[in-house]
Amino acid sequence: DVQLLESGGGLVQPGGSLRLSCRTSGFTFSSYAMTWVRQIPGKGLEWVSGISSSGSGKYYADSVKGRLTISRDSSTNTVYLQMKRLTVEDSATYYCAKTAGAMVYYYMDVWGKGTTVTVSS
């Protein structure tokens, strides 16, 4: 059974940093690209970042480019999202999602339950 478990969310002050983790199981981690999608409560979904199966391809939404860094660790089957210089606009629930293929451009076939980031002073 494919499972994705996010962690690392919490309350952080504007300008602060946070690292989100997504621990995965139930599939061959090294064969699939992974993505992060966020959602402001009551609002729509925003694709944030994606990383290819090999880790060589990393992509970001313009709204987070230069502040967020995606990475993956095949030894622990975990994908990370390092978040820096956070603003109130980054407050959202962050979902980790597995894509259906090795490249980031595939659809997302399995989602985690999400972790909530609140940026506030």
Add this chain to the structure above:
Amino acid sequence: EVVLTQSPGTLSFSPGEKATLSCRASQSVSSNFLAWYQQKPGQAPRLLIYDASSRAADVPERFSGSGSGTDFTLTISRLEPDDFAVYFCQRYGHSPPYIFGQGTKLEIK
């Protein structure tokens, strides 16, 4: 950048009725790389349809997708109480960002 428009924002139906949800793209979606997701309150999105018309694993047959180019449709043939949720369409394939529509809320009449 492609914009996906889902209208109307809210649809009201009774259980047993047929619902048709629309997703319109500002540019043609190549290779019909269009997915539909269902999201219930407090839950993560769930993949329903990919490649515009292919049902994901364990998705009931009452859900079907159709369309091509710029106009796509999600049809739920006979609504069950569990189907009342928010539905998002998404373009994927080629270069990011992978845009979502703003969602259509399906509510019980």
